Amino acid sequence: MEKHDHVLVVFPHPDDEAFGVSGSIASFIQNGTPVTYMCLTLGEMGRNMGNPPFANRETLPLIRKKELTAACDVLGIKDVRMMGYRDKTIEFEDNALIAKQVTDVIDELKPTLVITFYPGYSVHPDHDSCGEAVIEAVRKLPESERPKVECVAFSNNCVEELGEADVSRDVSTVQDKKISTIEAHRSQTAGLIAGVKKRLKANEEELLNWLQKERFWTYKFD
Amino acid sequence: MDPIDTTKVQAVIERFVDKDVYIHLETTNGAYASHFNESFFSAGAYIRNGKIRYTRGKITGDEPYRVGLKMELGWIYAEGITHWELDGENRLLMAGYDKDGKLAVALQISETPFD
């Protein structure tokens, strides 16, 4: 796997790092690369309250904060920055302000790789706006100083419009960590994880593919 | 949260009558509804810490329930309510969960602002 000095991950929701990204994060950390995670919100508006439910609208943020910490512990992320925004409001915030916060962290850490959502192809408005802020922050840097930006995209039209992902990482060696990370977000994933484990036992190909391969689109700034 | 007991919930609703209260009102299909089903028209609304005063309030219907609050100049109501809780801060939390256990609606009343 390619070597990076520092990886910066920027997502709006606790658990965004778990699906489709945690294998890459675990691999980087295992190779000695520090990973910093800026998480914009605490997922206050999550619709899942646990299965069976153990949260309510008011207790959910604190529960998800603990789950996020637990997920970071599983992955070995030592620097997680909870940015204090509110779930489902990112698109209404001053995007330039969020971009500025990302710029400050880039200046501080000099990451060689930034991972975020692909603006316009990431379904949830928070995802798209988060990606926009990160792209804006990196675009402002002189070309020679720009870290590589790998984007997650999963809208129904993403392959049609962006082409196939150009980065595909085999994360099968850290598969167990990935499952534990998803599991750490218990209030949101309890139902899902039971199904994952069952399908894993059956060696279902589609599931293994989902679990073991992580795909990203490298953002092109021209 | 517990399944609605209309007698208990009605009593709590009445505790807040004629007081300045803060309202959380939310309806949602989730941000992914139109992703999984492109023909689905996703709609929702959200108010947090709206400061209001109501002169009467009522829970009615039969699983799920409806709650209406009559204000001097208008109304607030929610439908699809299935669960409730009076939390440690004496806030009345009501919510409606769909068949998958996902929150679809919430109506909450408190004498102090929500965080």
Ligand SMILES: [Zn+2]
């Ligand atoms: Zn998300």
